[in-house]
Amino acid sequence: MEYTSDTLPMDNISLPFSALSLCPTAATLFFLPSAYMLLFLTALPGNALSLWVFRRCISSISPIHVCLSHLSISNLMLSITTPFLAAYYAWGSIWSLSGAWCQLVLHGITPVLHINIYISMMILTWVALSRFAALIQNTHASRPSGCTKLLPNAFFSHLKRTSFATRVCAGVWAVTVGCIVPITVYYSVKEAVSVNASARSGCVEVCYSPDVEIGGSLSATFTIPVIIMFFLFYLLVLLSYMTVLRHIRRSRRSTTVTTSLSLLGRVLRNIVVIQVVISVCLLPYHIFKPIFLSRAHDLRQLTYSPGPNTCSHCHPLSSLIELKNCLFLLAALRGSTDPLMYFLLDKTFRHQTLRIFGYDQNNAGHQQTCSQTGSATNRAGQLQDGNVATATADTSQGSVL
Template identity: 65%
Template structure:
C-alpha cells in the first residue's frame, strides 16, 4: 500500500458511507521506523530482562518486597519482548496481509492482549514499589516525631507494605486482575470489532467497518476498534492517572519529609534513607512520565477524534479505496506513543540499577565473572585451606552484601 494516496476532499461533505471504508496510508514512520525500533527492542529487552530475572531469583539471598515486585516486572517484560517481532512484522507488512491470515490473527488474538497486560501490570507494580519504599521511610525515620500519614493510616498498613509475603500476594493479585480485566475486552475487540463481524465497529448508519476496501490487517477497523472497546478504555485511562497521581503524592510527601528532617537535623546520617527513597520515587515518576504518560494523554484525544469521525461518512467517489483515511496520521502518532510504552522493556533493567543497591552489586559481580574468567591455578600448599584466602574473602564479602539493608 503506497503512502501517496489521495486524501479526502474537504469540500465534499455529503456523507453516505462509513469512514472505515477508506484505506490507511502508512508512511515511513510505520513501514520502517516502527519495525526497526521493535526489532531493536527485542534484541535488548529479552537478554536484559533474562539477566535481571536470573539475578533476582538466583543471586540475591536476602529478598525484599522490591525484589519480588521487580522480578514480576521482569517476567512481564520478557513476555512483552517475545511479542515485538510480531509487532515489527505487523507494521512492516500489515498493509499486505489479509485480515484472515495466520499472522494477522496472531497479532489480534495473542499479541494485543499481552501488550496491554504488560502496560498496566507494569504501572501497578511500579506504584507498589513506590509505596513500599514510602512505607519503609515512614517506619524507619523520625519515630519521636511521627509523620502525618501515620495518623491517617493504621500502622499495620505500613507494616504489610514492607513484608515479602504481602508482596507475593499483591503480585499474584495484580496478574489475576490484569488478565481478567484486559483479556475479555481484547477478545471482544479482536473477534467482533477488528475482524469485521456484521455489527462490529459500524457507524451510525449500521454499515460494517470492513466494507468497501480489501480486508487487510493494517486497516481502520483494526486500528480504530469499535465503540465498546473505546468505552472500556475510559476507566483504564482513569486508573492510570489515579496511580500516576498516587506516585506523585508519594514523591511530594517524601520531599516534604526530607526538607523537614534537614531543618531539624542538618548533616545527619539518618538523612541517607529519605534521600534514597526520594531518588527511587523520582526514578519511577520519570519512567511513568516519559514512557506511559504521553500515550495516556493522547488516547482520550484519539478516542474523541474517532467518535467524531464515526459521525461522518464521506462519499468522495466510486473509487473510495484511493483515498486515505482522515485519521491516518493520528493512527501513526498513536502507534508511535504505544511504542514508547513498550520501550520500557529495554530501559527497565537500567532502572533496576538505580532502584536497588543489592541488584546493582550482584549484577556487576556477575558480569565481572563472565568478563574476566580467571584461570584456575593448581594448589600445592598445605591442606589447611591457607592457599585460598581469596575464596574466604569472597565468601565474607557475599555474606556482608546479603546483610545490607535494601531500601
C-alpha cells in the first residue's frame, strides 16, 4: 500500500512514521507462532541427540565432529528461544514495550538468534573448506592442485588435529559473540525504545512496533559489514565447490589417481549439501535485508501530520516487516534440518544413532553402549582427520562429511 500526502499529510512539524502502528496479519499472528513451536518440537530433541552422539557415542572423534558438536550447541540455544519467539509474534502487538516479556525478547532472545545464524554460517563454511583442503592435498599426489601452494603445509597438518578444530570453534564463538552482542544490545537498549513518538501521539507503546522491528540508523549501519561477511563466506563455499568439481574432472582424466572417484564424488556431494543449505535457508534473508534497510532509511526521512485516528493507521512497512520475519524463520529452520543432514551424510553418526535406537545392523539383537565403537569408527576418524590417502582402502566404512 502506498501512502500519499492525501492519506497522511506531510508537515515540517509532524511526527515520524515510527509513531504509526504495525498491522499484523495471519502470517504474524498464526503462521509464525505455529512454525516456531514446530521448530522447537523438532530442533530441541534432534540437536540434543546429535550432541549426545558426538560427545558420548563416538570414541575416535574427528575435527569435523568437533565442529558439528559446536553447531549442535548453537542450534540447542536457538531451539530454547523459539517458544518465546512464538509468544512474541502471537501477543507482541498487545505486550507493553516496557513489560518483562518484551524486554526478554529484546535483551535475551534477539542476540541468541543472530549469534546462531552467523556461528552456523562460519562453522558450515569451515567444514566445507576443511574437506576441500584435505581432499586436494591427498587425492592427487602425482599432480597436486595449485590451491595447495596458497597455504603452508603446517595448515594441512593442523586440519587433522581435534585441538585445532576446538580452537577454531572457540574463535568462531568469540568473534561472533563479540560482534553481534554489542550491536543487538545497542539496538535493544537504545534504538528500540528511544523514539517515544507513539506516546507523544497518544498511542500505547507495544512490543511489536516499528522501533523494535526496524531499529535505528546506527544498528542498520553495523548490519552492512555483517551482510558483506555473509556473502564472502558464501562465495568461499561456492569457490570450494567449483574447485573440487574441477579437481574431480582432472582426476578422471589422469592415469595416476591416488584414490577412488567415489570418494571424490561423496566429498563433492557434501559441499553441495552445505551450499544448498546455505542458499535455501540463509541466502534469501541476507538478500532481502539490504533492500529492507534501504526502504526503511528512505521512509525514516519522511514525516506525517498526526490526525484524530493516528493510532489506527498502518505503518507503510508492515507487509515488508512480515516478509522479513518469514525469511528469518527460514534461516532459523536450519536448526531443525541440521541433525537430518548429519544422519544422511555421516556414516559414523548414522551408525551410532541407529545403535542407540537398537538398529545395529552389524550386531542384530545385541545393542551396545555408546562408548563401544568399532573399527569402523576408527577408520572414519582417520578419514575425518584428513588422512584421505591412507583411509581410502575401505571408503565404505568411513564418514563422508
